[in-house]
Amino acid sequence: MRGEANGGEDLGQPRGEDREHEDEGEERQDGSAAHQRQPQAQRPAARPSSGQQPQPQQNPTPPVMMRNVGYVGKHRLSAAIARLDQELQSLQEELNELETMEPASTACQDVITSTGGKPDPLLPITSGPENSSWDRWFQRVRSSRSNKWWASRGSDFS
Amino acid sequence: MASVAELKEKHAAATASVNSLRERLRQRREMLLDTDVARYSKAQGRAPVSFQPTDLVCCRTLQGHSGKVYSLDWTPEKNWIVSASQDGRLIVWNALTSQKTHAIKLHCPWVMTCAFAPNGQSVACGGLDSACSIFNLNSQADRDGNMPVSRILTGHKGYVSSCQYVPDQETRLITSSGDQTCVLWDVTTGQRISIFGGEFPSGHTADVQSVSINSSNTNMFVSGSCDATVRLWDIRIASRAVRTYHGHEGDVNSVKFFPDGHRFGTGSEDGTCRLFDMRTGHQLQVYSREPDRNDNELPAVTSIAFSISGRLLFAGYSNGDCYVWDTLLAEVVLNLGNLQNSHDGRISCLGMSSDGSALCTGSWDKNLKIWAFSGHRKIV
Numbered sequence: 001m002r003g004e005a006n007g008g009e010d011l012g013q014p015r016g017e018d019r020e021h022e023d024e025g026e027e028r029q030d031g032s033a034a035h036q037r038q039p040q041a042q043r044p045a046a047r048p049s050s051g052q053q054p055q056p057q058q059n060p061t062p063p064v065m066m067r068n069v070g071y072v073g074k075h076r077l078s079a080a081i082a083r084l085d086q087e088l089q090s091l092q093e094e095l096n097e098l099e100t101m102e103p104a105s106t107a108c109q110d111v112i113t114s115t116g117g118k119p120d121p122l123l124p125i126t127s128g129p130e131n132s133s134w135d136r137w138f139q140r141v142r143s144s145r146s147n148k149w150w151a152s153r154g155s156d157f158s
Numbered sequence: 159m160a161s162v163a164e165l166k167e168k169h170a171a172a173t174a175s176v177n178s179l180r181e182r183l184r185q186r187r188e189m190l191l192d193t194d195v196a197r198y199s200k201a202q203g204r205a206p207v208s209f210q211p212t213d214l215v216c217c218r219t220l221q222g223h224s225g226k227v228y229s230l231d232w233t234p235e236k237n238w239i240v241s242a243s244q245d246g247r248l249i250v251w252n253a254l255t256s257q258k259t260h261a262i263k264l265h266c267p268w269v270m271t272c273a274f275a276p277n278g279q280s281v282a283c284g285g286l287d288s289a290c291s292i293f294n295l296n297s298q299a300d301r302d303g304n305m306p307v308s309r310i311l312t313g314h315k316g317y318v319s320s321c322q323y324v325p326d327q328e329t330r331l332i333t334s335s336g337d338q339t340c341v342l343w344d345v346t347t348g349q350r351i352s353i354f355g356g357e358f359p360s361g362h363t364a365d366v367q368s369v370s371i372n373s374s375n376t377n378m379f380v381s382g383s384c385d386a387t388v389r390l391w392d393i394r395i396a397s398r399a400v401r402t403y404h405g406h407e408g409d410v411n412s413v414k415f416f417p418d419g420h421r422f423g424t425g426s427e428d429g430t431c432r433l434f435d436m437r438t439g440h441q442l443q444v445y446s447r448e449p450d451r452n453d454n455e456l457p458a459v460t461s462i463a464f465s466i467s468g469r470l471l472f473a474g475y476s477n478g479d480c481y482v483w484d485t486l487l488a489e490v491v492l493n494l495g496n497l498q499n500s501h502d503g504r505i506s507c508l509g510m511s512s513d514g515s516a517l518c519t520g521s522w523d524k525n526l527k528i529w530a531f532s533g534h535r536k537i538v
Contacts, residue, residue, distance in 0.1 A: 074160075074162055074165060077162065077168075077169055079357075081168050081172055084173060086360065087176055088172065088176055088179060090398070091176065091180060094183060094439075095183055098186045101190060103192040103193075104192055104193055104435070104438075107438060107440055108194065109198065111416075111442060111468070111486070112195070112198070112199055112204070114468060115467050115469040115485065115486060116467075118468075119466075119537075120514055121513070122465045122470060122514065122530075122531050123207060123467065123470070124208065124209060124210070124531075124533060124535060126537065126538070127538055130535065131513070134513070134530075136237075136254060136515070137218070137515065138530070
């Protein structure tokens with residue numbers, strides 16, 4: 001399931017008809033509202049929900065959404081429809097583009113050509129010119145604290 | 159205004175149209191995918207990159223953080239690196255000597271990203287404070303040894319996941335956020351110049367995790383999101399994304415432009431990396447690892463970097479692996495996670511030095527490591 005990336009707005013979700021992206025705090029509880037595939041435990045600790053930490057700059061939590069569909073619900077629906085229409089338009093434009101677009105093989109050739117051109121210090125075989133500073137990581141360096149040096153380049157390893 | 163029932167009907171019809179058009183688009187695109195980079199390269203008889211066991215080595219271990227390393231960035235010119243950690247600090251390192259030149263204690267310890275300014279004089283960082291803080295490295299520390307913030311960029315309504323200075327522009331910075339937007343900032347005034355995404359424009363529909371600015375054309379940048387897509391933006395046109403790239407089946411954690419500036423790579427929670435063509439939108443290659451014997455879920459890709467020619471794609475994974483992919487043949491040619499002196503934990507961030515001679519990896523094991531080529535090099 002690819003969540004929201006696929007079907008545009010989906011207001012039929014069990015969360016309730018009135019609630020969309022406005023409920024940002026709750027939407028982002030697990031940091032990826034659109035993807036229920038990934039279990040919460042796998043998310044790196046670096047990305048806990050922003051809603052859980054004290055946020056002096058955030059807007060105050062929106063009021064609890066009323067279950068009755070009223071004026072607020074209509075506005076949201078209209079906005080969602082407008083977005084869907086906009087998306088329809090750009091999808092149609094993209095479809096038109098594809099009519100005259102070249103196939104992937106053209107770009108594949110470009111990728112191959114571009115990787116051949118540039119000298120790459122991390123490759124065992126690469127085009128020149130070689131730059132002596134590439135090997136600075138293996139040269140003797142005097143730091144103010146110690147006489148650290150690192151093993152010289154393995155050019156004499158057989 | 160129409161009744162709710164009528165609006166709901168309209169909404170359902172529009173959703174059905176969107177889904178149908180998406181499917182048509184997907185099929186049309188599939189027809190244009192006559193090959194991928196690996197098949198094409200093999201057909202041309204390209205040989206894979208072949209490393210000897212001691213070719214790529216860990217030549218430095220930068221120790222000093224007391225918490226997981228989350229982010230790193232190189233200076234464009236010197237050998238300096240800035241790193242951000244769970245310990246609430248930024249450290250600036252001279253990677254060549256391993257010395258720390260600055261250790262900056264942050265007001266908000268929950269930092270997620272850091273970046274070096276193009277001139278190497280400032281660093282930026284951001285995280286759960288929903289702001290991006292700028293430090294001038296030349297400023298004097300105060301009485302307590304703390305470095306003053308020179309600017310705080312506020313405005314995001316969610317965490318700042320990633321930041322990058324516009325190349326050659328000390329004054330402009332792009333951030334990505336958990337609030338589903340990217341923002342272009344003027345660092346000197348602290349103002350938001352443009353907001354990419356948000357309620358109405360064709361923005362991401364979930365947290366944005368990563369940005370990459372095209373160094374060949376700095377008006378363009380890509381953003382990767384938890385909505386499983388990547389979007390291309392023109393900084394002059396914030397009103398809508400130039401293109402949306404589909405393919406991944408999970409959060410896109412990392413995006414990086416390919417060196418030629420016409421393609422970009424991605425890394426995702428779905429365990430794959432992909433190469434997309436910027437202009438056409440074609441997915442040119444999927445870099446997918448073999449499932450393990452127990453058929454467990456694939457480890458997530460946390461971060462990627464290309465070598466300077468683009469021939470190598472480095473990918474850090476949540477299980478501590480750091481695969482070196484041959485970009486053309488889509489084969490893993492090395493795993494830095496298996497080498498001597500490798501990290502003891504997840505690789506959270508990767509960065510290539512500007513001359514391409516060294517890769518820096520940052521890990522949850524609290525260290526950074528520098529990897530370089532120490533074998534015999536053949537120049538053709």
